[in-house]
Amino acid sequence: MQGSLIPNEFVVDVDHQRCRRCKRCILNCGFGVFDFQSMTTADSSKCVACHRCVMFCPEDAITITRNPLAFKEHSSWGIDSRKAIWKQAESSGMILTGMGTDLPWLNVFDHLLIDACQVTNPSIDPLREPMELRTYLGRKPDKVEIEVDDKGKPRAVNSVENNIKLETPIIFSGMSYGSVSLNTHRALAIAAQRLGTVMNTGEGGLHRELYPYKDNIIVQCASGRFGVHSEYLNAGVAVEIKIGQGAKPGIGGHLPGEKIGLEVSGTRMIPVGTDALSPAPHHDIYSIEDLRQLIYALKEATGYKPVSVKIATVHNVAAIASGIARAGADIIYLDGFRGGTGASPAVIRDHVGIPMEIALAVVDSRLRQEGIRNWVSIIAAGGIRSSADVAKAIALGADAVGVGTAALIALGCRLCQKCYTGNCSWGIATQRPELVDRLDPDWGAERLVNLINSWSLELKEILGALGINAIESLRGNRERLRALGLDSTVMEILEVKPAGV
Amino acid sequence: MADAAVKKKMEGEAAELDAAGVHYRELNGRVRELIDKGCKEIVLNGVNGQRYIADGIASEVKIVINGVPGNDLGAFMSGPHIIVNDNAQDCVGNTMNAGKIIIKGHAGDVLGYGMRGGKLFVTGDVGYRVGIHMKSYKKQVPVIVAGGRAGDFFGEYMAGGILVLLGMGEGDRPIAGSYLGTGMHGGAIYMRGSVSDSQLGREVRVFDLEEEDRKLVAGLLEEFQADTGIDYSKIKPAEFMKLCPFSHRPYGNMYVY
Numbered sequence: 001m002q003g004s005l006i007p008n009e010f011v012v013d014v015d016h017q018r019c020r021r022c023k024r025c026i027l028n029c030g031f032g033v034f035d036f037q038s039m040t041t042a043d044s045s046k047c048v049a050c051h052r053c054v055m056f057c058p059e060d061a062i063t064i065t066r067n068p069l070a071f072k073e074h075s076s077w078g079i080d081s082r083k084a085i086w087k088q089a090e091s092s093g094m095i096l097t098g099m100g101t102d103l104p105w106l107n108v109f110d111h112l113l114i115d116a117c118q119v120t121n122p123s124i125d126p127l128r129e130p131m132e133l134r135t136y137l138g139r140k141p142d143k144v145e146i147e148v149d150d151k152g153k154p155r156a157v158n159s160v161e162n163n164i165k166l167e168t169p170i171i172f173s174g175m176s177y178g179s180v181s182l183n184t185h186r187a188l189a190i191a192a193q194r195l196g197t198v199m200n201t202g203e204g205g206l207h208r209e210l211y212p213y214k215d216n217i218i219v220q221c222a223s224g225r226f227g228v229h230s231e232y233l234n235a236g237v238a239v240e241i242k243i244g245q246g247a248k249p250g251i252g253g254h255l256p257g258e259k260i261g262l263e264v265s266g267t268r269m270i271p272v273g274t275d276a277l278s279p280a281p282h283h284d285i286y287s288i289e290d291l292r293q294l295i296y297a298l299k300e301a302t303g304y305k306p307v308s309v310k311i312a313t314v315h316n317v318a319a320i321a322s323g324i325a326r327a328g329a330d331i332i333y334l335d336g337f338r339g340g341t342g343a344s345p346a347v348i349r350d351h352v353g354i355p356m357e358i359a360l361a362v363v364d365s366r367l368r369q370e371g372i373r374n375w376v377s378i379i380a381a382g383g384i385r386s387s388a389d390v391a392k393a394i395a396l397g398a399d400a401v402g403v404g405t406a407a408l409i410a411l412g413c414r415l416c417q418k419c420y421t422g423n424c425s426w427g428i429a430t431q432r433p434e435l436v437d438r439l440d441p442d443w444g445a446e447r448l449v450n451l452i453n454s455w456s457l458e459l460k461e462i463l464g465a466l467g468i469n470a471i472e473s474l475r476g477n478r479e480r481l482r483a484l485g486l487d488s489t490v491m492e493i494l495e496v497k498p499a500g501v
Numbered sequence: 502m503a504d505a506a507v508k509k510k511m512e513g514e515a516a517e518l519d520a521a522g523v524h525y526r527e528l529n530g531r532v533r534e535l536i537d538k539g540c541k542e543i544v545l546n547g548v549n550g551q552r553y554i555a556d557g558i559a560s561e562v563k564i565v566i567n568g569v570p571g572n573d574l575g576a577f578m579s580g581p582h583i584i585v586n587d588n589a590q591d592c593v594g595n596t597m598n599a600g601k602i603i604i605k606g607h608a609g610d611v612l613g614y615g616m617r618g619g620k621l622f623v624t625g626d627v628g629y630r631v632g633i634h635m636k637s638y639k640k641q642v643p644v645i646v647a648g649g650r651a652g653d654f655f656g657e658y659m660a661g662g663i664l665v666l667l668g669m670g671e672g673d674r675p676i677a678g679s680y681l682g683t684g685m686h687g688g689a690i691y692m693r694g695s696v697s698d699s700q701l702g703r704e705v706r707v708f709d710l711e712e713e714d715r716k717l718v719a720g721l722l723e724e725f726q727a728d729t730g731i732d733y734s735k736i737k738p739a740e741f742m743k744l745c746p747f748s749h750r751p752y753g754n755m756y757v758y
């Protein structure tokens with residue numbers, strides 16, 4: 001019988017003149033590409049272009065190239081569509097993928113420009129003047145109460161009661177232990193603590209070893225309720241109810257049994273080797289009233305810590321967000337359709353949901369119109385790639401942003417999109433002990449701290465150029481954005497003027 | 502709510518609270534306060550729909566509820582022993598970790614959702630979506646026993662634990678609704694009598710009881726009888742059938758890489 005009809009995506013070339021047969025590539029490749037029979041051989045069909053071998057070959061003897069094989073061009077039948085059909089014709093099933101969508105959908109961030117001061121109002125030099133990035137997440141009072149002390153000094157008493165304090169408006173998004181390794185969770189927790197921000201556990205529980213990081217952790221409660229018990233619920237500064245995820249709105253999670261080893265099993269509290277299935281909905285939430293019930297169940301169980309509700313951005317997101325705010329949530333986490341995932345059917349990842357930028361703008365506007373914007377903080381996530389994206393998201397109405405993919409890239413991720421295989425050569429999306437070991441949590445934390453510190457510096461620079469000295473003044477300040485190359489309907493929805501106006 | 506609204510009496514390690522007209526937040530706060538003070542047994546009188554009683558409590562306190570408690574009774578709890586001398590509403594034992602809840606009456610929908618340990622006994626009927634996604638871990642095996650009948654989606658997505666349905670009571674309604682054990686990939690459901698194939702989820706099959714199952718059911722029946730004070734001695738383990746998933750990875754072949 002004929003084998004696969006799908007040509008390799010990449011070609012692995014070993015320069016045998018340079019190769020000194022150290023076999024490091026064999027050890028480093030998580031996908032089993034290399035072998036050694038009198039010389040190093042490579043099975044290109046298994047290569048996913050994760051670059052691990054290239055980075056660790058001491059002789060620079062390995063090159064990975066895109067397979068140059070020519071396909072007859074066709075404007076409707078791209079190479080990827082043809083490959084998908086071959087794949088499904090060869091083995092019936094849904095095509096699984098990892099990370100966020102790689103289709104070239106319009107990226108709204110790339111069509112927004114930030115303002116700056118010139119002549120008529122002065123810009124500020126962030127090197128000389130204080131710049132405030134501190135952010136509080138949670139419900140703000142309808143009216144701030146002022147107390148005057150005996151020296152006559154006024155002080156706001158209730159402005160950020162029961163809020164989560166962040167030193168920078170960037171948090172690490174939920175990535176579950178199970179989908180990512182314990183060393184990834186460790187790196188995120190250490191970094192969050194050093195940065196004065198928070199990491200989100202994702203839906204797989206929290207390893208006991210990370211309980212000491214409780215001031216920098218948001219624990220998640222998803223439909224599978226893995227590892228959720230009262231101690232866990234109190235192991236962070238807030239609880240997040242995960243309704244949906246940007247990469248796979250409306251569908252449940254499915255962590256394959258291969259990734260449920262001893263430690264993951266202990267944290268998720270399910271037997272080794274069983275599939276961890278998260279139902280598509282929470283079966284105790286079929287309405288906004290039910291959501292309210294769970295929000296308050298969590299508040300009762302945690303002594304009224306803030307509760308966040310994470311949703312994927314879908315068509316009717318503004319009305320849904322209004323319902324969530326009215327249900328008593330303190331934070332709404334909007335996960336855009338470009339958000340990452342450890343595993344999702346490609347058809348869902350690539351075609352379901354709407355961009356976070358648009359969702360964010362409509363949610364912010366809707367909550368303002370209804371006079372309840374202060375009831376909740378908004379976290380925007382799903383496609384934040386740089387400090388520019390952070391600034392634009394905040395100007396569109398976010399209180400803070402969540403980064404997942406960017407954090408993983410900082411840890412070495414190459415966006416090979418093969419997280420669901422559990423073979424991640426970088427020790428991130430894997431539970432294979434020999435792969436997990438190669439990610440040193442302290443090294444990883446350092447890189448995460450560097451990244452977020454760089455972005456924070458850049459944010460201050462942007463604020464300075466805008467002539468404002470606090471991130472608070474940028475929140476929802478769409479007047480400081482202009483659109484270039486967006487059609488008028490999208491600009492109207494974003495409430496952003498075109499460049500030149 | 503004013504202080505006076507909660508009339509409480511605490512003698513030694515036992516206390517009584519009058520819950521009539523008291524908001525749940527106040528009531529649950531009082532219960533927690535009593536537990537913190539070392540109270541081992543609390544009787545709540547006049548309960549009428551207050552939600553979240555014993556929510557998230559991680560002590561082995563005994564709580565007796567006179568009246569109908571509201572939704573999410575014992576949610577996330579890890580240890581308490583609760584006795585309800587009446588019916589209960591929805592979401593009892595939601596994501597419960599350990600402890601026991603005994604309901605001497607009927608209970609509503611979504612009982613024991615994501616329950617991971619402890620026991621939930623209901624003498625009467627239970628509603629829809631009962632035991633969804635229960636799961637077990639090592640020695641923690643959650644158990645729900647219901648004396649009456651159940652609605653649709655009984656044991657859906659079940660990943661572990663034990664559901665026992667006795668089917669007692671008036672009328673000749675089927676013992677359970679449709680979609681029994683849909684998506685089930687662990688645990689076991691024991692039911693008295695039979696169900697038609699059309700009621701079964703695609704992932705489960707009917708099995709006969711082995712010796713081990715009979716012992717388990719007999720043990721649970723004995724405990725159920727002792728806790729509820731109802732005589733179930735006429736019920737024989739032999740009358741039961743067992744529903745089990747035939748794969749603990751029902752969706753393993755659904756994807757291509």
Ligand code: SF4
Nearest residue numbers: 029047048050051053
């Ligand atoms: S999968 Fe990664 S490590 Fe393996 S050959 Fe390809 S690039 Fe190198």
Ligand code: SF4
Nearest residue numbers: 413414416417419424
């Ligand atoms: S986390 Fe690992 S497997 Fe996933 S895309 Fe990044 S490098 Fe690839």
